[in-house]
Amino acid sequence: MTMQSYKLTYFNMRGRAELPRYIFAYAGIAFEDRRVEWNDWPSIKKRKLPVLEVNGVPLTQSLAIARFLAKEAGLVGNSKLAEAQADALVDTLNDFTLLIPWREDNPQIKTQKIDMLFQSHAPKLLDHLQCHLGDREWLVGDSETWADLYCHVCFTTFSVLRPGFADDHPALCGLIDRVEAIPNVAKWIQSRPTTEF
Numbered sequence: 526m527t528m529q530s531y532k533l534t535y536f537n538m539r540g541r542a543e544l545p546r547y548i549f550a551y552a553g554i555a556f557e558d559r560r561v562e563w564n565d566w567p568s569i570k571k572r573k574l575p576v577l578e579v580n581g582v583p584l585t586q587s588l589a590i591a592r593f594l595a596k597e598a599g600l601v602g603n604s605k606l607a608e609a610q611a612d613a614l615v616d617t618l619n620d621f622t623l624l625i626p627w628r629e630d631n632p633q634i635k636t637q638k639i640d641m642l643f644q645s646h647a648p649k650l651l652d653h654l655q656c657h658l659g660d661r662e663w664l665v666g667d668s669e670t671w672a673d674l675y676c677h678v679c680f681t682t683f684s685v686l687r688p689g690f691a692d693d694h695p696a697l698c699g700l701i702d703r704v705e706a707i708p709n710v711a712k713w714i715q716s717r718p719t720t721e722f
C-alpha cells in the first residue's frame with residue numbers, strides 16, 4: 526500500500542477543520558495540520574478553507590473532506606442505510622451551526638441572536654438527537670461513526686456559546702463522554718492548540 530500524504534489547511538481554530546482533525550486522530554493517520562493567519566489567506570489562494578491536499582490534490586468543503594476521511598477510517602456506518610443515517614445526523618448538526626451569527630459585528634445584536642437560537646432551535650436539535658440515540662451507545666448502529674465525532678465537535682463549540690446547553694439531555698451528555706473517552710480522540714483533545722472556536 527502506498528503512503529498517502531495529507532495536508533489540511535485552515536485557520537488557527539477548531540471551526541470547520543476540527544471534524545477532519547478528529548477523524549485523522551481517531552484513525553491514527555499522520556497529517557500536516559497547517560494553520561494560516563486570516564490576513565495571509567487571501568494572498569495565498571482564492572479558496573475557502575478548509576482545504577485538504579491528498580498527495581497534492583486539493584479537496585474543499587469540510588463535510589466532503591470529513592466523509593472522505595471517514596470512509597478511510599471505517600467511520601461511515603456499516604450498511605448503506607447506516608451511512609445515510611450518519612449523513613443525515615451530520616447534516617442536522619451542520620444546519621444548526623449555519624444558524625450561528627458568526628459574522629454579526631454588533632455584539633449586542635449578536636448576543637440577542639445567539640440567545641434566540643439557543644431558546645428556539647437548540648431544544649429541538651437536542652430532542653431530535655436524544656430521540657435518535659434512544660438507549661443505545663452510539664448514534665448509528667452499535668459502533669461509533671463520524672456522526673458521533675461531529676456531535677462532540679459541535680457540542681464543544683455550542684458549550685462555549687451557551688455553557689451547559691445540553692445538561693438536561695443526559696443521554697447526549699453520556700454520548701459526549703463516550704466520544705471523549707476514545708483514546709485517540711482524547712489524546713487529540715489534550716494536545717491540540719487551545720482556541721476559543
Ligand SMILES: N[C@@H](CCC(=O)N[C@@H](CS)C(=O)NCC(=O)O)C(=O)O
Nearest residue numbers: 540541572573574575585586587588
Ligand atoms: N461550506 C464550506 C464553508 C467554507 C467557509 O466558509 N470557510 C471560511 C472559514 S470557516 C473561509 O474560508 N473564509 C475565508 C474566505 O472566505 O476567504 C465548508 O464547510 O468547508
